[in-house]
Amino acid sequence: MRRSFLAVALGAASLFALADVAAAKTKPPPGAVHALADAPTKQSEKQSESLLEVSVLHGTTENRDSDPRIGDLPELREGPFAKYKNYQLLSRSELPLSKGDKRELKLPNGRRLEARLEDRLPDGSLRLVASINRSEAKDFLPLLEVKARPGQKFIVAGQSYKRGILVLVFKVLR
């Protein structure tokens, strides 16, 4: 057992070492790196922005097929989501987020979603803050703070809308 583990560990270490050597071979020479730092371009700024995809779904108990544009969301087949027989995609937006900026999205029920990037963490994950509120009315969701990596999702659901519910699926694209 110990020998098998040692063999696997050695093999993995070798793979990582090979990858690092391969990465080192593709690094630009030191001079080029300084040049990029002196003259930041709009493209490099855009690339450093985070991107949050927000899909607004409408779930009802009507007996019909779900919207194929939603894609594969197995979460909608579990727990309280399974109570709703079909989901339709009402909108899908990509919100570019930079530290300090906030983005707004109007929801079909008249409320407003606000999202902002609180922090980019050293491990590659993002700290995002969202809220759902209405002008001249009490906030529906005053504060939601989430830590997520690119590719990961989180969901806010339950708002009533046209005999069903709204499901907001947030996905960190980068």
Added chain:
Amino acid sequence: MTEDSEQLQRYLDGELTSEQARAFQERLALSPELQRDLTEMQLIGGLLRRWADDAEHRAGPLVEPTLLRIETAEQQRSRHASLGMAVAALLLLLLPASGSHSWPSRVVPVGIDSLPGLLPPAAIERLEAGDQRAQVFIVGSASTPVVWLADDAGEGEDETELQGPG
């Protein structure tokens, strides 16, 4: 265990001195309850002994094949370990041998994003639901966090219906 049952057990096991055994027998003669307990213990003891004999008889033929299977599995594991070490050694030999090469001080995982099972899932760090009733749970194999807010005052609705998670 009561004192009586302990004495009974010692009597049956022959652990009492002759004087103690004689005194216990006198007690037995005067106590139908103690006699009943003694009979029960003798019956249980008999059943246990029969079961043990039977188990030994049935397990006997299984022991040898089981030991053989264990030995074969050990040998296979040993072969796999040797093969793994040989592959690791070969990979190490493939690394370029140059004077400037040094062991990396930082290991860069390859394709870490393609190994989602190793990364912690998204996590809700703070939630202020105001006056709403909120439930937080996770769904799916990716452990997607969900905030479910019961909404009893949807806008532009024909009816006001509590849409709880059930």
